[in-house]
Amino acid sequence: MRAESGRTKSLWHGTVGDLSRPTLESDARADVCIVGAGIAGMMTAYLLARAGRKVIVLDDGPIGGGETGRTTAHLSDALDDRYTDLERMHGADGARLAASSHRAAIQRIAQVVETESIDCDFAWVDGYLFPSGRDGEERLWEEMEAARRAGVAVEMAEDPPYEPFGGSMCLRFHRQGRVNSLKLLDGLALAVERCGGRIHTGTHVTAVHGGSPVRIETASGATVLASSCVTATNSPITDYVVTHVKQAPYRTFAIAARVPRQSVADALYWEDADPYIYIRVQPGESHDWLIVGGEDYKTGQKDDDAERLDRLAGWTRERFPMVEAVEYRWSGQVLEPADGLAFIGPNPDGAENVFIITGDSGHGMTHGTIGAMLLCDMVSGRENEWSKLYDPKRVRIGAAADLARENLNVAVQFGAWLLPGDVPDETDIPRGSGRVIRHGAHMLAVYRDDAGEVHQHNAACTHMKCIVNWNDLEKSWDCPCHGSRFGPTGDVLNGPAVKPLERPS
Ligand SMILES: Cc1cc2nc3c(=O)[nH]c(=O)nc-3n(C[C@H](O)[C@H](O)[C@H](O)COP(=O)(O)OP(=O)(O)OC[C@H]3O[C@@H](n4cnc5c(N)ncnc54)[C@H](O)[C@@H]3O)c2cc1C
The missing domain is CATH 3.30.9.10 (D-Amino Acid Oxidase, subunit A, domain 2)
Known part of the structure; x- marks a missing residue:
């Protein structure tokens, strides 16, 4: 199983027992395969399972091993991108729908907690x-x-x-509202299983091929065939460019x-x-x-x-x-969309029957729940008045300045290819820490473990080749462009990358 998305522990981590499940070891079929067992994935699985769909959830960590285990879990319609700005970017109707969807999400969480008697504060x-x-x-x-x-x-x-x-x-x-996010996920997982749904953790998804059925490939070689796939991986692994820019x-x-x-x-x-x-x-x-x-x-x-x-x-x-x-x-x-609202809907590259939930904007507990409610309708072919507002393909003119600023910032990050690196030599790296070192035309992500052994990887992110930086608090390599993150020895902690850092040639 991969590491959780960081080394530090939140207040919630000690409040629940083991949230892992058996890994997926053989091929499987489902009505809907959900990749990601955070709030977005587990709420989607729950709503679909309650509606009688056969669901399989895959996650490469434990349930809640991503950002949902690290949230502070305010459940709020006081949106931090502010209604004055949302009105400017999405119009009066858009701001009204944003408010009503967040309100509906808080109410839905409250209702699920009550229906399933989930003890989650x-x-x-x-x-x-x-x-x-x-x-x-x-x-x-x-x-x-x-x-x-x-x-x-x-x-x-x-x-x-x-x-x-x-x-x-x-x-x-x-x-x-407020909630203990991991206790909530624990309760959702048990409810999904009571409805006949399956959850497999320690199962890294390497590719999702749209179609009828969708084919979901995992690192162990086992595949899932499903009528639909929801990628609720926080940062989408099925969309290479559109939402990430x-x-x-x-x-x-x-x-x-x-x-x-x-x-x-x-x-x-x-x-x-x-x-x-x-x-x-x-x-x-x-x-x-x-x-x-x-x-x-x-x-x-x-x-x-x-x-x-x-x-x-x-x-x-x-x-x-x-x-x-x-x-x-x-x-x-957290992922901050330029226009303040999540991206929820069909995968923007057109992959058939593949859907995404991303763009939490610090309101991921409610955005994830909105995603679950909206995609439950989409997968079932029902209209939903929120679909245009959250369409992953949308471009809002009012957000152009933010969009330009963030993408200029990304462009600047590629300049790291020209820099000398953090230190000249691996002997300068303290134990338990990492540094980027230039080696000719290559940049290496070099980690010295607690025993002093040195682990070298290519420092180019496997998503779009930005140079990763060492995060000493969480002991991870973080990509400054689109937020992919890797463990000290190169394994993927966060998309959009799905492949580990490469070994130097
Ligand atoms: C410190 C902090 C405070 C916050 N405070 C708030 C708050 O007060 N209110 C609020 O609403 N939001 C808050 N947020 C944001 C919110 O917590 C997150 O947006 C939300 O939990 C994200 O849920 P998710 O399901 O999208 O992603 P995650 O919980 O990250 O779940 C994604 C899952 O996908 C899995 N995954 C990824 N790639 C793969 C792959 N290739 N194969 C298999 N599995 C994969 C991961 O292991 C992970 O478990 C906060 C976030 C942080 C970090």
Whole structure:
């Protein structure tokens, strides 16, 4: 089985038992094969299995080994791309549909939790958005008006239950949610299996060939034939270019601090900044957890992760004097679509009967659930009013500036081919760490393990040949272009790459 998507552990990892299942060892058939057992894949499998479809889920890690195990799991329709911007990019109807789809996703999660009696700490809570910067209050008023036009239940409030950002004026969004994401996946997996669905972990998918049926190939040689395939791999492995040039990978950081019970009101708190700080409470039996996230940067383009976590911890202690200890620190990756909304629908390269869910935009718990609801209808041939809004092929003129900026940034990354590398020689690499070294015309990703043994791979990402960078916190090679990630010894942790880093010739 491959490693999980990072070395750090989130608050959720210790709260569930083993989430692995037997690997796929022989050929199989299904109505729908779902690749990826995060929120998008497991919710899709659940809804289809409940509708009587024969489903098979394949994942190369354990269930929840990707970003869903690292989320902070705010369930929210207070979209962080802001309704003022969504209205500009998608029109008034688009903003209204975005709001109603996120609301429907929160309601669907609540309904599934109740129907299946999943013990996952789901609760309805309010969310508070605080202003930031000089014209922050003015922007907040505009955001309230735009959110209301989109049908969101929101009001200006002067009595937030806590004031982490140093001002009392804020927007209150009603009936948001929170959940323990891994307990939710655990419950979904058991429900899928009760409906006759199969889940295979430790099963790396190497190719998906569209058609009737779709043929899904795995690293062990076993194949699945299915009427449809949903690739819910977070970053699509079935689309080489189209969605990847319209979204950008960002690394984000989170900590969980122990606080006395009920010392911070159980709610969601956000700052209206970019990047912003996001906060929530996770009630416990003897104490509560305060979960604080932020400090985002573009994947593979900084190497100060430990300092970022320290800053987050310091900020938290300053604003929440009741913090007793910061016990968890972790990071993960989110994909930011240029126009703020996920890409859900037919695979953009036209592969027959293949569908994708991607573009979480920091709202992946709800975007993943929207994906499940929308694709459940598409696979069944039913109309869904959200399909145009989330169409993976869409281009929104209003997002052109963001699109150009991100793709210019990608182009700049190819300049790494001309650089000398991080260090001149492998003896400069500390144990348990990696560096890029130039070797003639080649760039090598060199990892020295804890025992001192050196592992060399070609540093060119197997997706589009950008040079990967070492991530010392998560012990991974991260691609600064489209977010592919590889373990220290080259195995794939995150798409769009499906092949490991190559051995040097
Ligand atoms: C720190 C952090 C905080 C966040 N906070 C929030 C929040 O408050 N609210 C919110 O809504 N969202 C939040 N997000 C985003 C959200 O958690 C994610 O967008 C969401 O969990 C992604 O779900 P997914 O199912 O798309 O992907 P994943 O959970 O990553 O699942 C994809 C799965 O596909 C598998 N896979 C990939 N490639 C292959 C292959 N070739 N073969 C087989 N399997 C494969 C992986 O192993 C993985 O298990 C946060 C994310 C992070 C990192």
